[in-house]
Amino acid sequence: MIAVSAAACYLPAASVPVADLLAGLDPGERETCAALGIERVPADDTLGPTELAARAGRRALAEAGLDPSDIDVVLTVESRAPDTLVSSEATRLQAVLGADRAMAFTVGGLGCASLTPALLAARGLLCADPGLANVLILHGSKPATPHRYRHPVTVNGDSGAALVITRDGPVRVRDILLETNGAYADLFRVHYRDRIAAQWREECADPPTYSFRLAVETRNRLRSLTAALLTRNGLGPDDIACYLTQNLSQAAFQSWAEALGVPIAKPCLANLAQHGHLGPNDLVLNLGAAIETGHLAPGDRAVLLNISPAAAWSALLVETGAPAGGAHHL
Structure with a gap:
């Protein structure tokens, strides 16, 4: 078993009403989008996935009472469209947060279900290595395209989320x-x-x-x-x-x-x-x-x-x- 000792989300203060997105859709898309039950989505085009994740990460560390140096692993859930190709999103977040002692890598490949492989990886690390204590899971969620509406599924907003995973805590997985x-x-x-x-x-x-x-x-x-x-x-x-x-x-x-x-x-x-x-x-x-x-x-x-x-x-x-x-x- 693993536990969530702290969790945090970052949602941009700015948001977009879904009604404003309907104008660029064809009639069938407009009807489907309007029936989703979504009124608005958080959106800030000045923030990329790394910064969204970093803002959530700082909040989670503060909630857990940890310094960046206390983190053993920075585990990033990969972006659907990273800021740049070839460069490392995982080690960039490590540097931005100042978690210099940690090892960092990325998991994903399953879209919006990619939190699960991240938790599986964190569980495996904490089970296999008694020298590890704190795993920080991070994700910056940003639509892969300028079009926030994914027909016929949903409307995507911007956010960051972070979990501090330990062996015991207030929420046990x-x-x-x-x-x-x-x-x-x-x-x-x-x-x-x-x-x-x-x-x-x-x-x-x-x-x-x-x-x-x-x-x-x-x-x-x-x-x-x-x-x-x-x-x-x-x-x-x-x-x-x-x-x-x-x-x-x-x-x-x-x-x-x-x-x-x-x-x-x-x-x-x-x-x-x-x-x-x-x-x-x-x-x-x-x-x-x-x-x-x-x-x-x-x-x-x-x-x-x-x-x-x-x-x-x-x-x-x-x-x-x-x-x-x-x-x-x-």
Whole structure:
């Protein structure tokens, strides 16, 4: 088991009303976008993914009472479109934060589900090396293209998120499950080599596959992942206080709730409306909101679900509050 000893999000103060994005869409796209349940998204074109991640990282370090020199690993969830090619996003963040003693590297490849491999890597490091104590996970979420609307899925906002992962803390990650399917690897893509950045556009190669085939597989995967997660931890549905997911659309929430037979927690709906989709940072934001609003009380358990059209599906079991009988680790 690993724990989250501190978590922080950075959301730009400026935001864009979704209504302002509709003018550049065709009639079918406008109708779909307007029905997502998203009112506005945070946006600051002066901030790139590195700075967004760094601002969240500084907040997480302050919350944990740590200096940058206390960090053993800087683990960056890769950007969908980094500031530059070839250079190292991971070591740049290490330098920006002043975590000079740490080792730094990047994980990802699963789009908005990439927080899960980061947690798996952090768990493996802390389990394998007793000399490591603090892992800082970072991500700056920035749309890969100038068009914030991803048809027919969601509207993307800007954000940074950071987690300080330790062996014990106020939020324990008790279990992690991840499944992937390469059949959808390039369902969404951006052609960029022969185009200037202003012409980049995220395209769905096969909308019916996304809307029907992948949607059905997602419902089945989430149902089976959740059942497996509970079974292997000796838990039943009544042992879970709430279910949290990423923020895509109201229709997605309804579909997932029907598949699981349980409601998606209200903080997810509120964050969807005010912030839209923040990539891998959605779960960090939603978990913090669930704790702050009392949807997760000390000693409660929650299931965190994540989906990526890459395609990947993950389920995390977390528990809040002081562990009964003291700390327990892998």
